[in-house]
Amino acid sequence: xxxxxxxxxxxxxxxxxxxxxxxxxxxxxxxLCMYLITVLGNLLIILAVSSDSHLHTPMxxxxxxxxxxxxxxxxTTIPKMLLNIETQSKAITYEGCITQMYFFxxxxxxxxxxxxxxxxxxxxxxxxxxxxxxxxxxxxxxxxVLVSWITSSLYSLLQSLMVLQxxxxxDLEIPHFFCEFNQMVQLTCSDxxxxxxxxxxxxxxxxxxxxxxxxxxxSKIVSSIRAIPSAHGKYKAFSxxxxxxxxxxxxxxxxxxxxxxxxxxxxxxxxxxxxxxYTVVTPMLNPFIYSLRNRDIKGALRRSVGMAAxxxxxxxxxxxxx
Numbered sequence: 001x002x003x004x005x006x007x008x009x010x011x012x013x014x015x016x017x018x019x020x021x022x023x024x025x026x027x028x029x030x031x032l033c034m035y036l037i038t039v040l041g042n043l044l045i046i047l048a049v050s051s052d053s054h055l056h057t058p059m060x061x062x063x064x065x066x067x068x069x070x071x072x073x074x075x076t077t078i079p080k081m082l083l084n085i086e087t088q089s090k091a092i093t094y095e096g097c098i099t100q101m102y103f104f105x106x107x108x109x110x111x112x113x114x115x116x117x118x119x120x121x122x123x124x125x126x127x128x129x130x131x132x133x134x135x136x137x138x139x140x141x142x143x144x145v146l147v148s149w150i151t152s153s154l155y156s157l158l159q160s161l162m163v164l165q166x167x168x169x170x171d172l173e174i175p176h177f178f179c180e181f182n183q184m185v186q187l188t189c190s191d192x193x194x195x196x197x198x199x200x201x202x203x204x205x206x207x208x209x210x211x212x213x214x215x216x217x218x219s220k221i222v223s224s225i226r227a228i229p230s231a232h233g234k235y236k237a238f239s240x241x242x243x244x245x246x247x248x249x250x251x252x253x254x255x256x257x258x259x260x261x262x263x264x265x266x267x268x269x270x271x272x273x274x275x276x277x278y279t280v281v282t283p284m285l286n287p288f289i290y291s292l293r294n295r296d297i298k299g300a301l302r303r304s305v306g307m308a309a310x311x312x313x314x315x316x317x318x319x320x321x322x
Contacts, residue, residue: 013090013173028085035078041287042067048300058136062118070283073107077178097179102160109152116210122241123217176272254278
């Protein structure tokens, strides 16, 4: 196969989750529903946090950022997949593929960082409650989120620039429903030693580093909770981080499951199917986990809906007045 430089490539082919024609309507309806639920659920979380002054705290600031990132990461992949199913086309332009890969890496990294910031917030709140407002102040929260954006942006830019230097073979079929970095590297005819080193280094530092930070935070949290004398105090302390712990378990559990399944089966198609869990299902479930287990969020949503219901008749009444 003769290698072709990136500038000579016009498009890639996204094979998706299945090539069976009878499954396409089912996949379209399923992913459309999951996408709408993800966007609506996370928008409600952002609305609740922004509209209720009681939720203007560091914990909910990080939560609203997590919801924003979840909307962005699903919007990076699902709309193109739905468009390809609707138009019965598997094509994605070379520029579109690189752009999709960049933004997916950006938002996946941000997801990882924000979950770590939320773990740090819970660590300070439970282990150092008297100094919480001093340590976790608005300026620090904004700075931490900004650093997360910059770090993730630089890493995804580095990965994208490396792919731009690769020469691809005649086979330009990506056995995935989006342009995933590892799958694109496997299509190249170039020597990918440097790309693989950078990829594993990035996964180790930007993925393993936050994970170790989360484990450390929760080890300290568990030690502090065990030291609380009353059962009610233990339950109250644990309930403040139960939702975050559920999301962390879901995110890292599914990510690890995808890695083990792809390493064990060596099947790109099974890896693509497994990756649906952390790219689509996890962002969809996050709003349910935080709203169902959190009285503050549920209360804020009720108040927001109630205010909208009250304002509607008032506005209509004012319009009728001469």
